[in-house]
Amino acid sequence: MPPAPGTFGVWQIRRDRSAPLGYVLSRHDLGGIVYHCYAHGRDDAGGRPWLRRSESLNSAVAWMIQHERELSALTGRLHPEPDEWPS
DSSP: OOSSTTEEEEEEEEEETTEEEEEEEEEEETTEEEEEEEESSBOTTSOOOEEEEESSHHHHHHHHHHTHHHHHHHHHHSBOOSSOOOO
16 A cells, blocks of 8 residues: 555655655656655644645655755744654
8 A cells, every 4th residue: 555545656855864854755647647745744734745746756856955945944843743754
């Protein structure tokens, strides 16, 4: 079973082991595959904030790395993730 309904791949994006930037989830959409970026942390409703959609995994990861400062600031305003990411 995929880690999130409707997805088939999930990647945690990080440059530093102790500071994840967020996640990229792949989904089938309109006959193709798209990649959705989410923040690391939970909003007040318990969900991960959606950030953007990309056409490739490389562009999704590159965008997250390029926006590391903003994502780190956002993570600081969110509630912590309920579970530790598997090692």
